[in-house]
Each structure stands twice: as structure tokens, then as C-alpha cells.
Amino acid sequence: MPEIQLRPTVASDLSRLMGFDHSVTSESVWQLELRRDAGQVSAVFREVRLPRSINVSYPHNPFALADDWVRRSMMYTAYIGQDPAGYISLLERGSDSVVWVTDLVVNEVNRRKGVGSTLLTAAQDWAIARSHRRLILEMPSKNLPAIRIAQKFGYEFCGYNDHYYLNQDVALFFAKALK
Numbered sequence: 609m610p611e612i613q614l615r616p617t618v619a620s621d622l623s624r625l626m627g628f629d630h631s632v633t634s635e636s637v638w639q640l641e642l643r644r645d646a647g648q649v650s651a652v653f654r655e656v657r658l659p660r661s662i663n664v665s666y667p668h669n670p671f672a673l674a675d676d677w678v679r680r681s682m683m684y685t686a687y688i689g690q691d692p693a694g695y696i697s698l699l700e701r702g703s704d705s706v707v708w709v710t711d712l713v714v715n716e717v718n719r720r721k722g723v724g725s726t727l728l729t730a731a732q733d734w735a736i737a738r739s740h741r742r743l744i745l746e747m748p749s750k751n752l753p754a755i756r757i758a759q760k761f762g763y764e765f766c767g768y769n770d771h772y773y774l775n776q777d778v779a780l781f782f783a784k785a786l787k
Contacts, residue, residue, distance in 0.1 A: 610688045612726045617683040617695060622674050624692045625685065629716040630666030634658070634752040640770065640778050651768065653749070653780075664750045667773040668711065680710065684730050686723050693718035696727040698734065707735040709745045712754070724757050732761075736786050743786060749778040758782040 617625070639656045642649065677683055681700040686693045694714035698707050709731060714723045735743050745763055747754035763782035772779035 609722050612693065612721075612723055613687045614684050614726065614730050615687070617677060617685045621685045621692060621695075622677060625695050625713070626670045626673050628670070628692075628694075628713055630670050630713055632664050632751055632753050633661045634664050634750055635661050636752045637662075638749040638752075638755065638778075638780060640749065640768065642770075653765070653768070655752075662750065664748060665775070666713070667748050667775065667777060667779075670713075673711075681707070682731075682734055684727055684734075686714075686718075686727055688718060688721070688723070693721075694723040694727055696731050698731055700738070700740070705739070705741040707731070707738075707740045707743050709743065712745070712757075719753075725760075728757065728761055732784075732786065741786055742783055744781055744783045746772075746779050746781055748773060749780050755780065755782075 636655050636657045638653045641652045641654070643652070677697070680697045682698040683695060685695045692715070695711065696709060697711040699710050700707055712724060712727060732743060744766070745754070745758050747758070749768070761784065763784045765780065766783040767781040769779045
């Protein structure tokens with residue numbers, strides 16, 4: 609594994625971060641099935657293997673990062689050598705002591721090298737140091753790599769929102785109680 613360095617994001621990082629390939633490839637999706645019976649609605653998710661891999665577009669505009677990053681509570685950039693390898697954006701939500709991971713992106717050439725895990729660990733440490741009780745990850749239901757990292761770190765599925773993104777995709781929410 610390469611040595612991964614983390615630091616708070618600075619303005620000069622943004623143009624390189626926006627230039628990342630934010631899309632992912634997925635072999636499976638979490639498919640939503642809604643059932644409506646008399647007075648009752650139930651939602652069931654099941655992992656469905658696709659006949660071929662799909663390219664999943666990033667659900668946010670990466671170029672909005674230039675405007676949005678100053679509104680984040682914290683943002684870390686991961687470096688391998690002199691090159692940015694990934695970033696994570698965190699947003700504290702009111703007084704409910706919850707931190708939302710709004711972005712977790714690893715540049716395509718640096719995936720599967722521990723960058724995402726390093727960034728998520730830093731996010732958890734930051735939230736704990738600020739006495740937050742919970743961290744929540746959001747992701748499209750088609751982003752199997754994001755679902756897998758959430759599960760690997762012990763996050764539990766805690767909800768969804770249909771038609772959440774501009775492209776009308778389903779958002780999944782995974783949460784973890786912090787110590």
C-alpha cells in the first residue's frame with residue numbers, strides 16, 4: 609500500500625479534485641421494491657447482480673465543489689506523493705450532533721489502495737473529537753463500492769429517499785453511532 613497523507617483541503621486543491629473521474633463501475637445495485645396494501649406501505653431493498661457492469665455517474669455536480677467547499681464543516685484531501693488521491697466533505701447538521709458525509713471520492717487511478725478507508729477513518733476521528741454522536745453516509749443505490757465501504761466500516765442501513773438526486777435516483781443512507 610502506498611503512503612497516504614491527509615490534510616484539510618485548501619482552495620488550491622479544488623481544481624485538481626474537480627478534475628477527478630467521479631463515476632464508478634458497479635456490478636450490482638440495491639433495487640427498491642415498494643408494496644402498497646390497504647393502509648400499509650413496505651419498502652424492500654435487495655441486491656441485484658446486473659448482467660454486465662454499469663457506469664454510475666456521480667450524483668452531484670463536481671464543479672459545484674468550488675463554491676460549496678467553504679460551506680462544509682470539514683473537508684480532507686488525501687495525497688499519494690504530490691498528487692491528490694481523494695477527498696471527503698463533512699457537514700455538521702444543527703444541534704442534533706450528526707455529521708453527514710456529503711462527498712467521498714477517490715480518483716480512479718487510486719481506488720482499492722486504502723484511500724477511501726483512510727478518508728472515512730479521518731472523518732470518524734474528526735466527528736468524535738467534536739463530540740458528535742452519529743455519522744451518516746449518503747449514496748446512490750447503484751453505487752455498490754460505496755455500499756461496500758459503508759458495510760465494511762460497520763455502518764447500518766437507516767433509510768432511503770426515492771428520487772433524491774437530480775437524475776431521480778434513489779439515495780441510500782447508512783449511519784454509525786460514534787463512541
